[in-house]
Amino acid sequence: MHAHHRHHDHDHAHGHGSATRTFAIATLVNLAYTALEAGYGFATNSLALLSDALHNLGDVLGLGLAWGAARIARRPPTARHTYGWRRATLLSPLANAIVLVAFAGALAWEAVRRFAQPPEVPAVPVMAVAAIGIAVNLGAAWLVHGGGHQRDLNRRGAFLHLMADAAVSLAAVLAGAGMLWLGWAWLDPAMGALVAAVVAVGSFGLLRESFDAAMDAVPRGIDRAEVEAFLRGQPGVRAVHHLHIWSLGAGEVAMTAHLVRPDPGDHDAFIDRLNHALDARFGINHPTLQIEHGQGCEHDRHVRAPHGGH
The missing domain is CATH 1.20.1510.10 (Cation efflux protein transmembrane domain)
Structure with a gap:
């Protein structure tokens, strides 16, 4: 990771x-x-x-x-x-x-x-x-x-x-x-x-x-589905888990996400570029991104299983 x-x-x-x-x-x-x-x-x-x-x-x-x-x-x-x-x-x-x-x-x-x-x-x-x-x-x-x-x-x-x-x-x-x-x-x-x-x-x-x-709702003006689609569309990203977006106050927006990206590569450079893009496109200026090299998130599967969906 x-x-x-x-x-x-x-x-x-x-x-x-x-x-x-x-x-x-x-x-x-x-x-x-x-x-x-x-x-x-x-x-x-x-x-x-x-x-x-x-x-x-x-x-x-x-x-x-x-x-x-x-x-x-x-x-x-x-x-x-x-x-x-x-x-x-x-x-x-x-x-x-x-x-x-x-x-x-x-x-x-x-x-x-x-x-x-x-x-x-x-x-x-x-x-x-x-x-x-x-x-x-x-x-x-x-x-x-x-x-x-x-x-x-x-x-x-x-x-x-x-x-x-x-x-x-x-x-x-x-x-x-x-x-x-x-x-x-x-x-x-x-x-x-x-x-x-x-x-x-x-x-x-x-x-x-x-x-x-x-209550840590997604700030108005930011479409969570659009952010998730943007993350999924990044090079090498197979899946996105645990995406959370909330306001820290005074125009500061935080985000956390797990990105499944099993292919080898320069993940530091990838994350730096993605952070700049998130700020420019969505105004998300406090992102925390975690790269996972496996094919999925075990914890996320356990959370979703009882509900039968994503």
Whole structure:
């Protein structure tokens, strides 16, 4: 047998340091705006502003979790935690999504309660504060996105929430305009219900994807069958066993596989070429490949036998 692992280093320390600064700035800016919006919400008794402030507070907590996860992910591997703490960037979105789902339910309940007798709300402060929120959330989303981080679930979760915040703030401006010009007081609780719906829809996708990542599912965007077919198609490879693909966090994808390759040859050179190809084609940058010289994998046959198939 011949095993080889390749660690594809993208200057992780620098990348995580940049992510930490980004989350710090976005968190602090959004926390300041949340305090401003909540203050005006209480002063005007506006559920639209209070719901948006609570929504922003949920995202501030999410950004704080992402910030903390980015810092923890910088810790080097140890004898006990051999992969380091990168998976913190997978657990952070999961916790964020759970908090937001709970928040959506509470907000929807309050909105329904207020529909029976909507309070009078001054529209101009609602419009002004919500307009500030559009600028704050778009600016923070631009910082978090950063470019080139499409595979970072931690950043993408924060980015999607900030964009949802900007959309909700825009809806609050429109609701304020409706209350000002048309006298529709029901728009205020309707805005609260809209925020609850936006949060519920947005957080469900993040909850599902972050749960999959925490359970070592194959990352979205990677087709396991396609990877297996690619490996089977390599020169001299007779079979592929024990193929596992999972996310380590922050755009790092790991893979293990046993390749049955009985023909003699330069297996080191073969594995090096294959590792580069896996990274370029699938984004798998932490592959561990084991070459087997026999015709099959005895352990794999024992595992498959009770089920009668592959």
